[in-house]
Structure formats: C-alpha cells, structure tokens
Amino acid sequence: MNVTPDRPEAPVNGLPDFPWDRLTPLKELAASHPDGIVDLSVGTPVDPVPAVVRQALADASDSPGYPLTYGTERLRSAAAGWLRRRHGVIVDQADVLPLIGSKEFVAWLPTLLGAGPGQRVILPELAYPTYDVGARLAGAEPYATDGLLTLGPERVPLVWVNSPSNPTGRVLPAEHLRKVVAWAREHGAVVASDECYIELGWEERPVSILHPDVCGGSHEGLLAVHSLSKRSNLAGYRAGFVAGDPVLIKRLLEIRKHAGMIMPAPVQAAMAVALDDDEHAEEQRARYAARRAALRPALEAAGWKIEHSTAGLYLWASNGAGCWDQVRALADRGILVAPGDFYGTAGERHVRIAVTAGDERISAAVRRLQ
Numbered sequence: 001m002n003v004t005p006d007r008p009e010a011p012v013n014g015l016p017d018f019p020w021d022r023l024t025p026l027k028e029l030a031a032s033h034p035d036g037i038v039d040l041s042v043g044t045p046v047d048p049v050p051a052v053v054r055q056a057l058a059d060a061s062d063s064p065g066y067p068l069t070y071g072t073e074r075l076r077s078a079a080a081g082w083l084r085r086r087h088g089v090i091v092d093q094a095d096v097l098p099l100i101g102s103k104e105f106v107a108w109l110p111t112l113l114g115a116g117p118g119q120r121v122i123l124p125e126l127a128y129p130t131y132d133v134g135a136r137l138a139g140a141e142p143y144a145t146d147g148l149l150t151l152g153p154e155r156v157p158l159v160w161v162n163s164p165s166n167p168t169g170r171v172l173p174a175e176h177l178r179k180v181v182a183w184a185r186e187h188g189a190v191v192a193s194d195e196c197y198i199e200l201g202w203e204e205r206p207v208s209i210l211h212p213d214v215c216g217g218s219h220e221g222l223l224a225v226h227s228l229s230k231r232s233n234l235a236g237y238r239a240g241f242v243a244g245d246p247v248l249i250k251r252l253l254e255i256r257k258h259a260g261m262i263m264p265a266p267v268q269a270a271m272a273v274a275l276d277d278d279e280h281a282e283e284q285r286a287r288y289a290a291r292r293a294a295l296r297p298a299l300e301a302a303g304w305k306i307e308h309s310t311a312g313l314y315l316w317a318s319n320g321a322g323c324w325d326q327v328r329a330l331a332d333r334g335i336l337v338a339p340g341d342f343y344g345t346a347g348e349r350h351v352r353i354a355v356t357a358g359d360e361r362i363s364a365a366v367r368r369l370q
C-alpha cells in the first residue's frame, strides 16, 4: 500500500501567514529614501546589552553540562527579588520558571495546559498575534474579545491579558484585572498575564496580576509572564520567566523537562545579574522616554492622533485613513511602521509605531515628519 505522508506545504493547524512578510514591499519603499530607512515596525531593541550582563554571560561560558529546566535557584531568586522590589509582588523562588524568551511560552501555553478542540482560548481584541497562534497550535479556538461577560457560563481553559498592551500601550487598572481574575475563577480558567512591558509605564503605572491588590494574595490559577528583552535589551539572549500558581508552575515544569525547553546556563547567569541590577534598566527607560517625547509631538503635528500609549514601547496612532494607506504615507517619507490590522480587525484604522530606533534615526524621523 502506498501511504502518502502529509506534505510539508499543508497548512499547520490553520496557522496564518507570518504577518511581517506582507510588509516587505513597503519596507523596500521606505529603504529607498535617500537618507535611509527609519524602521519603527518590529520593535526590536537596538541599544547595547548592559556591560554587567555581558560580563556575567562571559563568566559563565565554560558550561559543558546540561542545565536544569527549572533553572538555578540563583536565577529564580533574582526573579522573585525583582518582582518584590519593583512590583510589590511576593512570590516564592520555587514558583518561578525560566523561559527561552516569552514568545515560546505564549505559543505553547495552551498546549501545555491541555487545551484542545471544542475549547476557546480568550485573548484581547487587539493583541500580539502569538496568543492566537498558540490557541491554534493546541487545536483550540482563539477568541478575541475584551468583554468576558458576553461569554455566558462556558468554561474556558485560558484567558490572556496583556498590560501594558502591545500594540496599544493601554494599561489595565487593578480594578479591571480584579474582575478578570474573579471571572476566571468562576469559570475554571487560568489567567495568563503577559507583563513584558511592565517596567515601561509613562503616564500610568502598570500593575501585575500577582499584586495583592489584584489577586487578594492568592496566586491560584494565575501566571505572570515576564521578559528581559525590552527591560535589559536581551531579545538576542532569549530570556524570560513565568511566575505564579505553584501547582501550575510544577505541572508546566514537568512537561517542559520532557520537551527539553531549557534555558542555556550562561543565559541563566546573565539574566540573574540583569534582574538584580536596576541601574541599566533606568538608563534604558530614559532612552525610550526621550525618543517617545521627540516622536509623539512630531506625529501629532503631521496629523496623527495618538490613542492609549500611556505605557509600553509603542505609539498607537491614526490619521483616520485605512492602516495600509497610513503605512504607505509614512513609508513615502522613509519611515516604516506596522499596520494596525496585524493585531486584529479593530486595528484597521491605526498604525503601531515603535520607539525602538536609535536617537539619530528618531531625529531623522522627526525631521521627515515636519
């Protein structure tokens, strides 16, 4: 009998096309500007990795053996210490798990929690696309809504929240998060709170789902997901962690051990040092604050209205046109931004502008907008 295996080009669980590929022609247009492109699209860090962190990586580079999936106690304690010091969250170091950057966790959490066909994974209406991808990888249905109350009595495995938000820079107040936690506890859902921009509050101070004002001191059913990519310019190291419900953390650890989801030992050492050090994080914050302060009025003077954007790395902007027309108008000036519909249909009249270019490029953008 001739059995034909699934061909590699067959769609994988109905995953969407990788959105950034659709931006390529406009990237080429922006790159044709005589003074070069100002790329404010992806939001990748451009400033140096802090010297203390590089040193820690180098010092740990003789690392022949397998690291633990659970990470070192030193790393878990640094994460717990940072949460306490900076965010008023009390978590035991045993309830922290290192991640190889937070994106892999976002993509695999529904699978790791056993979500599957016939179940809905809830995500924000305007959201980082990987929440949707993660639901699909599990064979579950992604369901984008900001109104949990419209769902009725249905039990759901997982609700994602993201504050400060990518793409809008909106901050969810403690009161809102409290309602999400209460709803989830009634419906048997885990709440995963993606807090990777929590250190970048500008006009508002973001609060963690694990803060006692939100969860009443019990972490049951709650996971807070953190990343060092933006705080410490460690996107290239792949460094994040999740903390929260001890039972969930143990279960995730067991599966991740079997699956080999292990953070490299030198990165664990570097990440512990980064979490202990606030000085470099303050310097980085100041860089982003200055870029944001330069870019925002220039965009407003050029006809863009900025909405939300009280925290995080992005300006969520609109001049009233369709998002792709706005991307083109800016690409004509050599500035590349992301179309709002990458993040959901509710974004089709907005663009997302990252403040992640270097100072010289941000000044170039400001000049071009005049």
Ligand SMILES: Cc1ncc(COP(=O)(O)O)c(C=O)c1O
Pocket: 043, 100, 101, 102, 103, 104, 106, 128, 162, 165, 166, 194, 196, 226, 227, 228, 229, 235, 239, 240
């Ligand atoms: C909302 C959100 N979550 C998670 C990530 C993934 O970050 P990383 O994998 O670098 O930790 C990003 C990256 O931009 C993001 O915007």
